[in-house]
Amino acid sequence: xxxxALLVDNSQAAEPLIRDLRAGVTAFIRTLGADATGxxxxxxxxxxxxxxxxxxxxxxxxxxxxxxxxxxxxxxxSGAYMLDGIIATTxxxxxxxxxxxxxxxxxxxxxxxxxxxxxQAVVEALRTSGAA
Numbered sequence: 001x002x003x004x005a006l007l008v009d010n011s012q013a014a015e016p017l018i019r020d021l022r023a024g025v026t027a028f029i030r031t032l033g034a035d036a037t038g039x040x041x042x043x044x045x046x047x048x049x050x051x052x053x054x055x056x057x058x059x060x061x062x063x064x065x066x067x068x069x070x071x072x073x074x075x076x077x078s079g080a081y082m083l084d085g086i087i088a089t090t091x092x093x094x095x096x097x098x099x100x101x102x103x104x105x106x107x108x109x110x111x112x113x114x115x116x117x118x119x120q121a122v123v124e125a126l127r128t129s130g131a132a
Contacts, residue, residue, distance in 0.1 A: 001039040003058060003098040004032065005131075006106065007085045008072055010049035013111025015074035021106060025069040028104070029062055048107075049075035052085035082107055083115035083122050090129035101131040 008025055010018065025045065032041050040060035045068040047053050056068025082105055093101040103126070107113075 001037075001041045001060075002100040002102050003042045003044075003093070003096070004102045004104060005044045005046055005058075005089045005093075006069075006104050007046050007048055007052070007082060007089065008055075008069075009080045009082065009107035010047040010072050010074055011078045011080040011111055012049070012074055012076055013080065014049070014108045017108050017110070018072060018074050021108075022069055022072050025072065025106065026066050029065045029069060032062065045069055045072070046085060046089060047072060047075075048081045048085040050078035051081055052088045079114035080107060080111055081115045082113050083117040083119070085115075086122050087117060087125050090125040090131055093129040093131050098130075101129060103131050 006025055008021060029043055042058040042060055043065040044058040045056040045065060047055050055071060056065055059065055086103060089103055
């Protein structure tokens with residue numbers, strides 16, 4: 001089974017699209033189901049408005065993950081920190097020694113990423129964590 005980290009933009013710029021983001025994240029979680037052996041994938045919902053925040057920790061209970069998706073709200077006066085979120089998520093992946101880690105970033109084109117990271121650091125963090 002995979003460990004799927006869903007990084008979701010809940011910055012102020014995403015506010016007009018929050019309902020659609022919730023619906024999309026919910027649909028994505030529902031389609032994950034289980035792997036070919038019947039083992040359930042683990043899913044986490046992480047928001048990136050203002051700072052990376054674990055909305056719902058990794059769980060095999062997809063209903064719990066969907067409840068987390070429904071708790072996504074825009075953070076007023078915040079920016080998106082996707083690159084910081086990716087770095088933080090890869091650190092967690094390395095600590096848990098996840099063998100099939102996947103990071104899915106869901107963002108809007110409405111605002112800039114305010115992370116203080118260069119893309120090379122993010123690429124290196126992804127490489128060393130083994131995440132797709």
